[in-house]
Amino acid sequence: MDPARRLGRAQIDVLAQLGVSTVLLGGIYALIAVGLTLIFGIMRVVNFAHGEFLMLGMYVAFWAYSLWTLDPYFVLFVSIPLFFGIGYLTYVLVMRGVIHASHNVQIFTTVGLSTALQNVALVLWTGDFRTVRPWHSSVVIRVFGTAFNLSQVVAFAIALGLTLVLFAFMKWTHTGRVMRATAQDHDAATLMGVDTDKVYRLTFAIGIACVGAAGALVSPLYAVYPTAGLQFVLLAYVVVVLGGLGDMVGAMLGSLIVAAVEVVGSYFFGVAWKEVCYFILFIAVLVFRPAGLFGQRGAETLGV
């Protein structure tokens, strides 16, 4: 039977709305997750401070808006180089010392960094919820019975664009090839004359630039406070595991799946249940397909 006949007009609208929300949300999650999976894939380090860089990105957008009424999507062009630099410095000052250490040491380091950044934000900017409300966050677009605000669409488009640029960079430039090669075989890359420390600096800088950009993009949509990064980074871990650790295409598809679970779960069970929904999915993937839904078996140890 034609589903359109079985379903009433209202149900189709709901489905369309859920679909659109999924895609819009998924695009932003992808940009957050891609930076995380890039860092993990190449450096073999899980960056538990990833969410805090997102939080910093949101604060940058907030202050630029409050002090100079700069639009977050304009601030983005400053945020990307700024967070590239922050990532670069963080690598040199913090990560370099532990890059060849055991996983335990690395986890303590990035968790410590995360706590430190949260508390720095708390001291500097208090725990207040702050919001950025540029004009486009109140413009509602209606297409075929679905509604979404302009900020969401722009954020999605920019996130998608940045993710695709990163893909192209990794696939077709010499530097991208060098980064992938380092992920696959660190020693062999060294024997090709690759300065792997330089690759790690660059990787961390790019990963942090992505999440800093994401921070600016989500600032008109979510409130910012010192632990604002947590809500995103938890789901970014789910995305990264779903997609196969270190797999960038997997991270994109994983973002869509997590966004779908969140949107559909929130609609049917209520917003409070959304985390339960995607963590059930997360545990199921870990039990049944630890290499990720799309990962090649064994690839998680090669970082592809």
Next chain:
Amino acid sequence: MLRLDAIDAFYDDLQALAAVSFEVGRGEIVALVGANAAGKSTTLRVVSGLMAPRRGRVLFGDEDLTRVAAHLRVERGIVQVPEGRRLFPFMTVVENLLLGAHPTRARAARAKTLEYVYSLFPLLADRRAQLAGSLSGGEQQMCAIGRALMARPRMLMLDEPTLGLAPVLVSRIFETVRAINLDGVTVLLVEQNVRQALTLAHRACVLESGKLVLQGRASELLGDERLKRAYLGL
């Protein structure tokens, strides 16, 4: 061209090389032979810089490389084909080859060197878009040698290039090494295939439990009684 000067190397407390000294002259093929765990691969790791010796010096030309980082030694022209190929399995053949041309010296001549590599191994040209991990063992070895050549080596180090290959491929690899040498590349070769290695090389060094026990002209070593008994099974 290359000189190792009283190298001592350790894996933690385990001594892998003891006072190893030898030279490789410009344009030579020098074979490094010996049993398993004699220290052959360790010697190459010390030369390429993947491993730092506890004592001794590595000299290349007039320069002391002992404290120079591994990736910078590639810039100087020391390029190693690692044991077990170590290709980048999830990248295509041509991507692997292009990565070989990473050193600044090699970057500009990339297209020309690629042609040279394809002429040496026409098969790689046919397989250029295939993932390196899906090649057969012999093809992978060709790809690994090709990738090293892309770096425009002045000295090429090969670690067990014929390990696990069918006899016909073994001869093919040896012929290629000779051709590369005739094109002006100095070769330092680690081989378990002692007889063929000695036939190919100009000179050879024999390692035993981390010590250099014998060195000389390869043709003379082929007739050496000790070597015959120990490695050639005669």
